[in-house]
Amino acid sequence: MAFRYPSGKKYTAPRSLHNNRFTHKKFGNRGMSLEEDLNETNEYYRSTGRCVIHKKPTPIQVVHVDYPKRSAAKITEAYFKQASTTDYNGIYRGRYVDFEAKETRNKTSFPLQNIHPHQAEHMRDVVKHGGISFLIIRFSAVNETYLYDASYFHWWYFEQHKRKSIPKSDIETYGSFLMEGYTPRLDYLATIDKIYF
Amino acid sequence: MAFRYPSGKKYTAPRSLHNNRFTHKKFGNRGMSLEEDLNETNEYYRSTGRCVIHKKPTPIQVVHVDYPKRSAAKITEAYFKQASTTDYNGIYRGRYVDFEAKETRNKTSFPLQNIHPHQAEHMRDVVKHGGISFLIIRFSAVNETYLYDASYFHWWYFEQHKRKSIPKSDIETYGSFLMEGYTPRLDYLATIDKIYF
Numbered sequence: 001m002a003f004r005y006p007s008g009k010k011y012t013a014p015r016s017l018h019n020n021r022f023t024h025k026k027f028g029n030r031g032m033s034l035e036e037d038l039n040e041t042n043e044y045y046r047s048t049g050r051c052v053i054h055k056k057p058t059p060i061q062v063v064h065v066d067y068p069k070r071s072a073a074k075i076t077e078a079y080f081k082q083a084s085t086t087d088y089n090g091i092y093r094g095r096y097v098d099f100e101a102k103e104t105r106n107k108t109s110f111p112l113q114n115i116h117p118h119q120a121e122h123m124r125d126v127v128k129h130g131g132i133s134f135l136i137i138r139f140s141a142v143n144e145t146y147l148y149d150a151s152y153f154h155w156w157y158f159e160q161h162k163r164k165s166i167p168k169s170d171i172e173t174y175g176s177f178l179m180e181g182y183t184p185r186l187d188y189l190a191t192i193d194k195i196y197f
Numbered sequence: 198m199a200f201r202y203p204s205g206k207k208y209t210a211p212r213s214l215h216n217n218r219f220t221h222k223k224f225g226n227r228g229m230s231l232e233e234d235l236n237e238t239n240e241y242y243r244s245t246g247r248c249v250i251h252k253k254p255t256p257i258q259v260v261h262v263d264y265p266k267r268s269a270a271k272i273t274e275a276y277f278k279q280a281s282t283t284d285y286n287g288i289y290r291g292r293y294v295d296f297e298a299k300e301t302r303n304k305t306s307f308p309l310q311n312i313h314p315h316q317a318e319h320m321r322d323v324v325k326h327g328g329i330s331f332l333i334i335r336f337s338a339v340n341e342t343y344l345y346d347a348s349y350f351h352w353w354y355f356e357q358h359k360r361k362s363i364p365k366s367d368i369e370t371y372g373s374f375l376m377e378g379y380t381p382r383l384d385y386l387a388t389i390d391k392i393y394f
Contacts, residue, residue, distance in 0.1 A: 051326065058254065058257070075276065091328045094293075129288045130290070
């Protein structure tokens with residue numbers, strides 16, 4: 001199989017991670033979304049000086065704004081726009097880091113329509129320029145979260161035109177399971193350390 | 198003077214840049230804002246594969262959304278939020294790049310209140326982690342635009358508590374004048390090449 005990291009190194013998730021796959025259940029499902037988990041994780045990382053990674057604001061097209069006297073400008077007509085980049089980026093250990101995070105209710109695969117073409121192309125450009133890029137995918141029905149390198153994702157997205165999704169088994173094999181904890185909730189930097197450095 | 202780049206190297210703008218300072222006038226003032234100039238520049242850079250740098254969306258707090266039948270979700274109440282990071286970031290030649298762009302009508306200095314404390318701290322964190330960070334400052338009354346490294350800015354912001362602004366003369370001396378052109382409109386990567394590589 002052609003799954004290799006940009007360095008040429010073939011990555012297989014360490015056995016220890018797989019063995020620990022279900023230890024997160026002791027924390028139970030606290031009803032937190034992946035976005036909330038990542039925002040808290042990034043805030044923890046930032047406050048402890050580990051990295052500077054933020055979620056970008058949601059792109060919104062503002063059409064009309066009222067300027068009431070003695071109070072804040074009020075947007076009264078606006079629409080959500082499609083994002084042209086990924087949601088998260090920043091710097092870690094001197095490297096540019098860029099990723100998208102998605103949850104799916106699907107139990108057996110990750111539907112590729114979750115990622116817009118602009119976002120996939122953006123991730124490809126980031127890798128070309130020497131950055132670290134990946135998806136964080138949560139299968140919310142079973143509460144399992146994986147870090148899945150952009151190069152694997154691009155193989156499915158750009159080279160397998162007849163496929164509409166990535167099998168979960170592939171993400172389990174070539175991705176890295178992210179255990180849930182308290183602080184940080186999703187210690188994805190530990191996984192970045194193993195894969196990219 | 199203590200103005201030095203993180204590498205310890207003292208930077209002075211090349212004489213050639215200063216000599217060419219007013220050549221931009223042949224293009225006249227086309228009434229473009231700094232943000233428009235940078236967005237077009239970044240799009241040109243991206244489409245030619247030079248770098249991947251984007252402006253982040255404006256942070257907006259959405260309060261109420263209508264979901265009309267057969268048409269797009271309409272935001273009917275929302276407010277502008279203060280940004281906690283800078284507006285622009287991305288990757289160039291493998292390095293993380295992060296900057297804020299500001300215009301001032303002031304003719305003799307750049308008022309420090311243009312930058313929020315969160316933004317200044319963010320830029321300081323970026324430099325700590327090995328990223329490239331700077332301000333792009335336009336004095337719009339005279340239509341002059343400068344790239345001014347974060348380390349200089351931080352000296353004024355964090356160590357000169359009695360100052361409320363940075364003298365324009367300092368920005369002229371320690372910053373780099375950015376000439377205006379057609380494509381790209383503001384070739385700031387050429388200046389990054391000189392200063393940071």
